[in-house]
Amino acid sequence: MKKKPIREIVLRTASRLFYQQGYSNTGINQIVEEAGIAKSSLYQHFRTKEDLLMAYLEDTGAQTTAALRKAADRHEQPRDRMLAIFNYLEELLKQPEFYGCRFLNIVYEMPHDNDRVRERIKVQKDTVRQLFTEILTPIQKEHLADEFYTLFEGALIGNKVHNAHWPIVSATNTLKRLL
Incomplete structure (x- = not known):
């Protein structure tokens, strides 16, 4: 099974959270934790x-x-x-x-x-x-x-x-x- 690219994992996780709980109520740390990635990986794709x-x-x-x-x-x-x-x-x-x-x-x-x-x-x-x-x-x-x-x-x-x-x-x- 092919692993999804980190950018896609981050975007899918953030999309779900932004939609369910709002942009302001969603923190970077929560996105990182739920995506199961390092914070630096997120920032490699999104400044x-x-x-x-x-x-x-x-x-x-x-x-x-x-x-x-x-x-x-x-x-x-x-x-x-x-x-x-x-x-x-x-x-x-x-x-x-x-x-x-x-x-x-x-x-x-x-x-x-x-x-x-x-x-x-x-x-x-x-x-x-x-x-x-x-x-x-x-x-x-x-x-x-x-x-x-x-x-x-x-x-x-x-x-x-x-x-x-x-x-x-x-x-x-x-x-x-x-x-």
């Missing part, structure tokens, strides 16, 4: 904790985009593609290990002036907006992309605040009415 956070955001961003595209690409019609994304989100929200949107969780923890992290999160969120625009363009409804993006984000926030399923149901029902 700072924020560098590790940036790798986490980039990695999880790619995974999120791929999952949304995969859900949409199972369908041909734009309406069905949009509904598939919202259905994917609904299934995600039902999972017991769902602790909220990884990007929103981090942005809430960041000081307002941490432009580096906020810009990385904005890139990811703009990728979702662009995906919606891309899906809606063939039916000349691209002007609704920001409205659907707001519904999508609102469902994530509503779920986190209320710890309930109704925000995604409401968002999906609104999407159906608008399309």
